[in-house]
Amino acid sequence: MHIKVLSSPYRPDPKIASLGAKIGDTVKAANFPETILRFRNDRWAATVGLENLSDADWVRHFGRFEPLPDNMPEPLALRYHGHQFRVYNPEIGDGRGFLFAQLRDGHGRLLDLATKGSGTTPYSRRGDGRLTLKGAVREILATEMLEALGVNTSKTFSVIETGEELVRGDEPSPTRSAVLVRLSHSHIRIGTFQRIAAEGDADMMARLVRYCLTILYNETPGENPAAQLLHLAVERIADLAASYMVAGFVHGVLNTDNINITGESFDYGPWRFTEYWDPHFTAAYFDESGLYAFGRQAEAMHWNLGQLAVSLRLICEAPPLIEALERFPALFQSAIITRFLWRLGVQSQGIDRDRELVEAGERFMVRGKIPIDVFFHAYRGGRIGWSDQTHEHGVDFEALLAKYPSQDDSGTSYWTASPPCSMLIAEVEHIWAPIAEHDDWQPLHQKVEAIRIMGHALSQR
Structure with a gap:
């Protein structure tokens, strides 16, 4: 990861x-x-x-x-x-x-x-x-x-x-x-392709597709470069959508001009991290319909990829583009499982058991109003300590997790010696206040250091 x-x-x-x-x-x-x-x-x-x-x-x-x-x-x-x-x-x-x-x-x-x-x-x-x-x-x-x-x-x-x-x-x-x-x-954004399509410039579209394949993806263009690029973008962006969910992150403004062709997230305005696995949680106060809510981000990215496909119709027939788009749901579900297990620090036990664990974890967080910090407490088989709540909501997530071996034993001291490292809106305001009032940057530097320590612990695989 x-x-x-x-x-x-x-x-x-x-x-x-x-x-x-x-x-x-x-x-x-x-x-x-x-x-x-x-x-x-x-x-x-x-x-x-x-x-x-x-x-x-x-x-x-x-x-x-x-x-x-x-x-x-x-x-x-x-x-x-x-x-x-x-x-x-x-x-x-x-x-x-x-x-x-x-x-x-x-x-x-x-x-x-x-x-x-x-x-x-x-x-x-x-x-x-x-x-x-x-x-x-x-x-x-x-x-x-x-x-x-x-x-x-x-x-x-x-x-x-x-x-x-x-x-x-x-x-x-x-x-x-x-x-x-x-x-x-x-x-290079999906919106870049939309502009070229609106101008009807097929030569420029072909040049941009080749640039993305050869320069950004390091791929040799095949018989159908446009469909080839869409397949790659679908793979990357499906994983990005899954990574947002497992991080508890809401970007807030998933417009087509904010979706990078390489599947890299960027341009952070009204973002939020959600405390709970709440599908309806939104980041932008102006997102009144919840279009880009936590639970709708995969839908939004899939829709945006559809607009990329529409743009690529300038130089490609529809069927191979549709084939690429139809891969998104399965890729997203696979990525959710992979990233969920990674965040828990456990090894895969086969697709069926893994899916059961992830579904149980989601139900546990939603029905029990359990904070997403559960990933921290359950890391590498750690005991959650909320068994009564799991049974109350008909989900024995802890029992399922106990059957999973950890990926390795390196860096385990971080998870026993440190509190969960989160980034909720109240803490953002707490970090900003001393900068605004006293030009005191120390809380920001301390938070960045704490985040990097967590990142190092998560990367020790």
Whole structure:
């Protein structure tokens, strides 16, 4: 569930240029009144050869956006369309961010450095192109927690406070501003394909499909590259949906412009972690119908993949695309089982027994109103201590779990010596308050360290 972090030399490789001018528009970053470094992710900087930058050079590149050596000469605001809460919008694109650089990591993957809050672009519409400092802090917490829980997520690479006072209608204003840089395995979205399909540009669609296959998936295009790509996207995104569930995570805005073709989660706005396995729990206050509720996220991602298939019809017949889409439900269910067992730290006992355990665990959490922290207490066969409740609700999850051997015995001290590490909204506010009131960043740093310790314990397989 974790990609092993490997140090790597700096290897610039700006492949996006091969897609031509239609992929985006060159832009300039805003000239911020201040650039105060607040967060640098040296763990992931090491994977792309940037961990030895001085703080001054870090700010030059990720606050003032001087180009990195032999990389993209100018930032690029990417073009795309998207379904937003199932309503098609052709007037979006990178409205407060841009692609800044592309580099290879220690695994040879092509990674993007891209921004959030870096200023206006041709797609800003009436927005100011900025990001609140609180929004940046929330993104640090989301990405660190998801990474620790084995979710394929972008990494918060840098946060720099920018010295502007922003006015927002949904939080106390004026509020502090920041520019964030994320490290991500591509910023090609389903919405990118939708835009090209809307323009009817078959040549550009074929070029984009080839780019995704060869550059992002490291695959040789076969007889039907479009269907081949859809199969890969279905596999990755079904697993992403399952990983959200087992992490207890609600993204909040699963529009087609927020779904990455590589199946990597990114762009965190009104996210929440749910305390309970509650299918109806929503993250965004404006999601009044519960379209992107906790229990509907797989449905949302499957629907979005359907829009990718519709776009690929520009260069592919329908039957092979339908075949790829029909794989999603089974792939999702398989991924739920795999990730559920991984989170419990136990070995598979065969598909039928595994499915019985997972279904029992879900019923146990739902009917007994048991917090998702049960994963922590039950890790590697730990005794839950709630047998009366399990019998009361007709589910003996603990008895089933007792039949499962643990995956190994490494790192067991973490689960007996530490309390559960969670990230509920009250704690997010608790971490933000001292920053807002006293410029005290210590609670944030302490939480990031605690999350990384948990992630290390989970990765010891």
